[in-house]
Amino acid sequence: xxxxxxxxxxxxxxxxxxxxxxRPEPEARPGWxxxxxxxxxxxxxxxxxxxxxxxxxxxxxxxxxxDAAGIDEDGNEVVLHSVIGQNGHGVGPNEPRSILTERYxxxxxxxxxxxxxxxxxxPKELSFEEAACLPTAWLTAYRMLFTNAGxxxxxxxxxxxxxxxxxxxxxxxxxAAGLRVLATSRDATKRARAVxxxxxxxxxxxxRLPRRVDAVIETVGAATWSHSVKSLKPGGTLxxxxxTSGPNPKATELxxxxxxxxxxxxxxxxxxxxxxxxxxxxxxRGVRPVIDSVLPLDRxxxxxxxxxxxDLFGKVVLTV
Numbered sequence: 001x002x003x004x005x006x007x008x009x010x011x012x013x014x015x016x017x018x019x020x021x022x023r024p025e026p027e028a029r030p031g032w033x034x035x036x037x038x039x040x041x042x043x044x045x046x047x048x049x050x051x052x053x054x055x056x057x058x059x060x061x062x063x064x065x066x067d068a069a070g071i072d073e074d075g076n077e078v079v080l081h082s083v084i085g086q087n088g089h090g091v092g093p094n095e096p097r098s099i100l101t102e103r104y105x106x107x108x109x110x111x112x113x114x115x116x117x118x119x120x121x122x123p124k125e126l127s128f129e130e131a132a133c134l135p136t137a138w139l140t141a142y143r144m145l146f147t148n149a150g151x152x153x154x155x156x157x158x159x160x161x162x163x164x165x166x167x168x169x170x171x172x173x174x175x176a177a178g179l180r181v182l183a184t185s186r187d188a189t190k191r192a193r194a195v196x197x198x199x200x201x202x203x204x205x206x207x208r209l210p211r212r213v214d215a216v217i218e219t220v221g222a223a224t225w226s227h228s229v230k231s232l233k234p235g236g237t238l239x240x241x242x243x244t245s246g247p248n249p250k251a252t253e254l255x256x257x258x259x260x261x262x263x264x265x266x267x268x269x270x271x272x273x274x275x276x277x278x279x280x281x282x283x284x285r286g287v288r289p290v291i292d293s294v295l296p297l298d299r300x301x302x303x304x305x306x307x308x309x310x311d312l313f314g315k316v317v318l319t320v
Contacts (some may be wrong), residue, residue, distance in 0.1 A: 001025050003109035005063045009052035017050045026113035032089050033116040038128035039108040042303050042316040043136045054102045065108035066100045069131035077122040081272045082135045083194050090115020111320055123283035133289035133315040137165030142278045143270035144239045149215035153178030156213040158231050160218040162194040163313045168290045170217045173196050176287045198224040225249035237263040243290040290314030
């Protein structure tokens with residue numbers, strides 16, 4: 001079957017390790033389900049895999065891709081949950097949880113096999129392309145907002161780095177849930193797009209906001225950390241799920257954190273129940289993932305180049 005896969009690692013030039021070509025079809029195994037992939041979406045995790053982060057040489061070649069929607073063995077339209085081994089389903093009792101392609105072949109292929117527990121019904125309201133955007137970036141944003149930030153309708157939220165997959169999802173989901181969303185971006189076009197998606201205002205990184213917020217959704221890391229901390233109300237919550245600009249900010253703002261009793265919460269992906277809730281929320285409220293571009297699988301390299309260069313707003317989707 002045709003697939004996009006990591007053939008080798010290159011930390012500085014990750015796309016040097018990306019290959020497109022034929023790979024063996026997945027083998028059937030008890031308790032697992034094979035899905036014919038209709039659409040799959042790119043995540044920064046795929047670039048990190050090409051750098052060798054979370055993946056060993058012994059695992060190569062590894063088909064990339066964690067997110068997908070498709071048709072299962074019984075003809076049902078389904079969405080895949082990307083975290084394997086959560087609650088021990090479908091894997092050995094001592095196997096730790098992992099994101100799909102850290103241990104198993106991924107979704108950038110004609111077929112993928114996952115534990116049956118990781119397969120959820122796709123709402124009829126969502127296309128395959130839309131549904132394929134949800135399991136990683138959108139699920140991460142959903143958990144950050146509604147589980148870890150604990151915000152309620154009417155609360156205010158700052159989303160750093162509008163344009164990225166998680167940040168874009170947080171803007172759309174927050175606005176749909178009745179939150180007062182502010183956003184930042186270095187790019188004026190992306191700031192304008194954030195407002196179109198429901199943000200009350202969009203600002204340059206580090207710019208003073210019109211008011212402090214109840215929570216900050218942080219994926220940028222070192223470059224925006226100080227601004228995130230300073231933007232919170234006393235008792236506010238900073239939720240972080242990534243650090244694309246680096247993990248070590250120049251100023252940690254510890255005095256401000258303890259004096260104002262701020263909360264800093266780490267967040268990674270989400271569980272199956274949260275994905276089920278997210279799918280239902282999107283179907284019921286008419287929320288749709290923001291898609292930057294849709295490409296056939298044989299043009300996967302173009303999608304990787306867009307993501308690596310930051311030249312996108314929303315998700316890149318590959319279709320089979």
